[in-house]
Amino acid sequence: MRNENESHYFICGKLLGDGCITKQTGRKPRFQFMHRVEDFEWTNHCYEILKPYLPLNPPVYRKVIDLRLKKGFSESYVVQSKTSSVITSIYEQWYPKGQKKLPTDFLEQYLNEQALAWRYQDDGHLKIVNNVAQKIILSTDGFTKEENTWLSDYLFRKFHLKFLRDGQNRLILYDQFQIIYFLNLISPWLHGSMDRKKLPE
Numbered sequence: 001m002r003n004e005n006e007s008h009y010f011i012c013g014k015l016l017g018d019g020c021i022t023k024q025t026g027r028k029p030r031f032q033f034m035h036r037v038e039d040f041e042w043t044n045h046c047y048e049i050l051k052p053y054l055p056l057n058p059p060v061y062r063k064v065i066d067l068r069l070k071k072g073f074s075e076s077y078v079v080q081s082k083t084s085s086v087i088t089s090i091y092e093q094w095y096p097k098g099q100k101k102l103p104t105d106f107l108e109q110y111l112n113e114q115a116l117a118w119r120y121q122d123d124g125h126l127k128i129v130n131n132v133a134q135k136i137i138l139s140t141d142g143f144t145k146e147e148n149t150w151l152s153d154y155l156f157r158k159f160h161l162k163f164l165r166d167g168q169n170r171l172i173l174y175d176q177f178q179i180i181y182f183l184n185l186i187s188p189w190l191h192g193s194m195d196r197k198k199l200p201e
Contacts, residue, residue: 006053007050007052007053007054007086008090008106008109008110009110009112009114009115010046010049010050010053010114010115010118011031011050011053011054011090011110012106012107012110012111012115012119013111013114013115013116013117013118013119013122014033014046014050014118014119014122015090015094015100016111016115016119016122016123016140017033017118017119017120017121017122017123018033018034018035018122018123019031019032019033019122020032020033020100021087021090021091021094021095022080023091023095023098027083028083028087028088029083029087029088029091029095030080030081030082030083030087031054031056031080031081031087031090032078032079032080032081033046033078033079033122034062034076034077034078034079035076035077035122036074036075036076037061037075037076037077039077039193040059040077041191041192041193042121042191042193042194043059043077043079044059044077045191045193046079046118047059047079053086054081054084054086054087055081055082055083055084056079056080056081056082057079057080057081057082058079059077059078059079060077060078060079060080061075061076061077062075062076062077062078063075064076090106093105093106094106100142100143101147102143102147102150102151104150104154107151107154108154111154111158113159113185113186113188113189114189116155116159116185116186117186117188117189117190118189119138120136120138120186120197121190121191121194121197123138123139123140124136124137124138124139124197125137125139125197126179126183126196126197126198126199128200131200132176133176133179133180133199134174135172135173135174135179136172136173136179136182136183137170137171137172138163138170138171138172138173139170140169140170140171141168141169141170143169145165145169148165148169148171149165151163151171152164152165152171155171159182159185161173161178161181161182162175162178179199180199183198183199
């Protein structure tokens with residue numbers, strides 16, 4: 001196992017994004033994340049970064065019938081862990097009553113530039129109109145309004161980023177200078193498969 005702090009930065013970003021920790025009754029929790037099939041490179045990159053720290057199984061292809069979708073099904077890659085004491089400890093902080101809740105102490109310790117980069121690549125969107133960046137959207141609708149208010153306040157205190165919360169309970173960055181600053185801040189951890197989330201050249 002490598003430096004625990006380093007792993008927790010990435011785990012923090014993942015749990016803010018598309019990651020979760022699942023727990024069946026009577027069993028120990030397991031760490032999991034899933035991405036659409038088109039983002040296999042990103043899925044595999046996350047797996048390769050995290051596997052020295054967590055007992056992860058390799059990405060597994062999954063096809064789910066869903067008649068609401070135009071093609072009638074969804075395709076994704078899922079990474080799930082075995083159990084470990086590290087995952088159990090993190091579960092207790094993020095799921096204190098079996099429900100996901102922002103652990104402010106954990107975030108103040110581990111939400112750094114690396115975590116923010118992973119969080120953005122998981123659930124963030126860069127809107128560009130006429131080759132100009134209009135806004136960055138972080139999909140945070142899985143958290144309460146109060147949690148997202150705390151998160152936006154923390155991002156301002158920590159990074160001087162002025163995220164606003166919209167009517168869909170997402171965090172939005174509108175200011176042009178702030179968008180450029182944000183993307184430069186996280187650029188060392190942007191994966192090559194995520195070019196759609198970078199500024200146009």
